[in-house]
Amino acid sequence: MTTPSERRTNIRKQVKDIISPSLSHMSNCKVFTARGESNDLEDFVCVYFDEGDRFKKHSLVDTEAELVIRLNTKADPRSADARLDQIASYVELALEASPSLNGSVFELFNASFNYADSPSGNYSSLELTYRVQYSDSE
Numbered sequence: 001m002t003t004p005s006e007r008r009t010n011i012r013k014q015v016k017d018i019i020s021p022s023l024s025h026m027s028n029c030k031v032f033t034a035r036g037e038s039n040d041l042e043d044f045v046c047v048y049f050d051e052g053d054r055f056k057k058h059s060l061v062d063t064e065a066e067l068v069i070r071l072n073t074k075a076d077p078r079s080a081d082a083r084l085d086q087i088a089s090y091v092e093l094a095l096e097a098s099p100s101l102n103g104s105v106f107e108l109f110n111a112s113f114n115y116a117d118s119p120s121g122n123y124s125s126l127e128l129t130y131r132v133q134y135s136d137s138e
Helices: 004-023 080-096
Strands: 029-032 043-057 060-073 107-117 124-135
Touching (some): 004 029, 004 080, 004 124
Antiparallel strands (some): 043 060, 107 124
16 A cells, blocks of 8 residues: 555656656756755756645545645756746646656646745745645555
C-alpha cells in the first residue's frame, strides 16, 4: 500500500517530469521537487506542497492540497517579472496539457499566483499555487 507521503512524492515527481521538457531549451534552468535556492543557476523551479486536508468518507480517503510551483530568476529586477511570466507560460502550458498528471490526480488547477523576492533576496520569484485533488485510497 502506498503511503500519503509516497503519493505526495509521486505527484511532485509527476509535475517535475511534465514541466521539465518545456523548460529544457533554457540552458541554465533546473526543476527541483523541494523548497530551496540555488546559487549557481540563473533560473530554477521548485515544486512542493504547502498544505493539504484529508477527508474520509466511508472507507475512502481523499486529499485536497495546495501545490506550489515557485519560479525563480536572477534577472535584473527591472525585467524579472517579464522573465518570470515567460517561464510561467511554459509551465502553465505543460500542465494544462496534462491536468490529471497522467492519472495521478483527479483535478489540478491554477488557483493563485504571487510575485515576491526569494527569502535570501538573491532572486525574484513567482509562486503559482495549484489546487490538487487526489485519492489516498487504493
